[in-house]
Amino acid sequence: MTQTLALETAPQDVGTPTLGALPVRASGLYLHFDGQPAVLDGLDWTLQPGQVVGLLGRNGAGKTTLLETLLGLREPQRGKVQLFGQPALSPDDALRARLGYVPQQSDLFDEFTADQLLRYFRSFYPTWNESKVEGLLSRWDLPRHRAIGKMSQGQQQRLSIVRALAHDPDLLVLDEPVASLDPAGRRDFLRELVEQVLDRGTTVLFSTHILSDLERVAFNIAFLSGGRIALQAPQDELSEQVRLLIGDETALKAFVDTHRGQVLRRRAPGDKTGVQTALQSRWLVRFAGDSMPASDAQVRCETLGLEDLFVELTQ
Numbered sequence: 507m508t509q510t511l512a513l514e515t516a517p518q519d520v521g522t523p524t525l526g527a528l529p530v531r532a533s534g535l536y537l538h539f540d541g542q543p544a545v546l547d548g549l550d551w552t553l554q555p556g557q558v559v560g561l562l563g564r565n566g567a568g569k570t571t572l573l574e575t576l577l578g579l580r581e582p583q584r585g586k587v588q589l590f591g592q593p594a595l596s597p598d599d600a601l602r603a604r605l606g607y608v609p610q611q612s613d614l615f616d617e618f619t620a621d622q623l624l625r626y627f628r629s630f631y632p633t634w635n636e637s638k639v640e641g642l643l644s645r646w647d648l649p650r651h652r653a654i655g656k657m658s659q660g661q662q663q664r665l666s667i668v669r670a671l672a673h674d675p676d677l678l679v680l681d682e683p684v685a686s687l688d689p690a691g692r693r694d695f696l697r698e699l700v701e702q703v704l705d706r707g708t709t710v711l712f713s714t715h716i717l718s719d720l721e722r723v724a725f726n727i728a729f730l731s732g733g734r735i736a737l738q739a740p741q742d743e744l745s746e747q748v749r750l751l752i753g754d755e756t757a758l759k760a761f762v763d764t765h766r767g768q769v770l771r772r773r774a775p776g777d778k779t780g781v782q783t784a785l786q787s788r789w790l791v792r793f794a795g796d797s798m799p800a801s802d803a804q805v806r807c808e809t810l811g812l813e814d815l816f817v818e819l820t821q
């Protein structure tokens with residue numbers, strides 16, 4: 507059996523939810539591990555009800571640390587998190603009942619079968635949705651009577667998702683939920699997420715490295731870089747509004763001032779971008795106006811796909 511997380515201490519009594527409060531409100535989060543630089547460095551973030559947010563960041567950027575901190579499973583050195591208006595670090599039973607979590611490392615009991623595991627959790631949650639569980643188990647073709655420790659990684663990951671969805675949570679947090687899933691499994695998972703949001707208005711936050719999955723659905727995308735959320739926007743807005751400007755520093759400054767852009771990231775000549783070294787300054791800029799600026803004699807203005815945007819923003 508692997509680690510047992512706080513969310514497994516399941517609720518006995520579900521009270522009235524805090525109406526109108528934001529699902530997640532984090533302010534001033536600062537966290538470092540012993541002797542290491544900060545992983546979260548003054549991070550502020552809110553999630554609106556019904557938002558589906560894909561969290562992107564490089565390996566080691568702090569996605570897992572952030573998700574655990576948001577859920578109250580890890581205490582930051584500074585700052586605080588509120589979930590539905592309550593402190594994440596001291597959730598009551600009613601709040602726990604509103605949260606669903608799929609951790610990166612499987613936290614299922616290896617010696618249980620799927621049926622035994624789900625029966626165990628069902629006894630804790632008054633909002634357990636048996637017909638949803640039945641539907642998912644059969645659609646996702648999960649073996650009910652095999653010990654979890656003998657299931658494949660992908661089957662365990664699917665079961666972990668079923669468990670997190672089973673009590674119809676209002677906030678669903680998933681840490682790389684599709685890492686072990688095959689393409690069909692990833693498509694099933696995305697469909698399930700969309701249905702969950704359409705049916706119930708669930709707020710969903712999940713980290714992933716698979717950009718093509720995000721590109722298929724018009725999710726909000728958030729980039730974690732330098733210990734903060736460097737940028738968050740719906741995907742179509744990102745491609746409409748964000749441009750890479752290349753030129754010399756003075757020309758870039760004049761261009762940004764004229765078109766009233768917001769500089770997201772500046773790179774000087776000589777900085778590495780991916781495998782290349784920038785010869786001129788490269789600025790990543792967001793323009794909010796109706797008409798997007800175009801290249802001129804001094805400044806090259808490029809649109810970016812999600813992958814290029816990821817590299818420019820997070821490297």
Ligand SMILES: Nc1ncnc2c1ncn2[C@@H]1O[C@H](COP(=O)(O)OP(=O)(O)OP(=O)(O)O)[C@@H](O)[C@H]1O
Nearest residue numbers: 539540542545563564565566567568569570571572
């Ligand atoms: N328990 C710990 N003790 C010490 N350092 C840690 C611990 N957990 C994480 N770290 C460090 O904190 C940083 C952020 O790790 P984290 O797992 O949050 O990143 P991540 O963005 O989820 O990475 P990945 O995409 O590789 O899963 C890394 O440098 C990692 O080595």
